[in-house]
Amino acid sequence: MNSSINTTYSSVFEKDLVNEIEKTAVRRNVSQEDVLIDIGDYVKSMPLLLSGAIKVLRVDENGDELLLYFLEPGDTCAMTMSCCLGHTKSEIKAIAELDTELLMVPVQKMEEWTATYKSWRNFVFQSYHSRLQELLHTVDTIAFLNMDERLLKYLKDKAKISGETTLHTTHQEIAYDLNTSRVVISRLLKKLETLKKIQLKRNSITIHSL
DSSP, X not given: XXXXXXXXXXXXXXXXXXXXXXXXXXXXXXXXXXXXXXXXXXXXXXXXXXXXXXXXXXXXXXXXXXXXXXXXXXXXXXXXXXXXXHTOBOOSEEEESSSEEEEEEEHHHHHHHHHHOHHHHHHHHHHHHHHHHXXXXXXXXXXXXXXXXXXXXXXHHXXXXXXXXXXOOOHHHHHHHHTSOHHHHHHHHHHHHHTTSEEEETTEEEESXX
């Protein structure tokens, strides 16, 4: 992978800022399932996604995980920004959903650009707003949807992220993301298959309609 910042961010940032990002940010490639940030890490740079996708999880004291949201090309993580600027430990876990290419922006530059570039300030504020909306949507999903509805929404979200209608995943991996048991996920997947919403194969799930 060798994605260009101009392709992803030229419509967001002015040319001078794009040039500064190219000069100062560190390009990083991560493979699917790699952990980028873990609970308790100190975060010293902010990610700008060029390609791929990242899932952001909350983890409780027992190690149980809950998917909060996905990040796609053009996104950054507001929680990472908060950790950087506040010099606090991470309270989230970030894992590569796909092979992903990132630009890591040092915290010193984040502060400098906030004072210098209007487009950067707008990007930061919009990122906070977008992640807040996604968190509220996650809360609504947990509070108001049945588990089978949550499961189908999760599968459709993953399909949209990957651009494929067939997902290569296990029942246990889904259970981790939705903070439930594998037995519950297996039962609900069979129910969705009976309703002809999905097709189950060994370690893969095909979604019939998005």
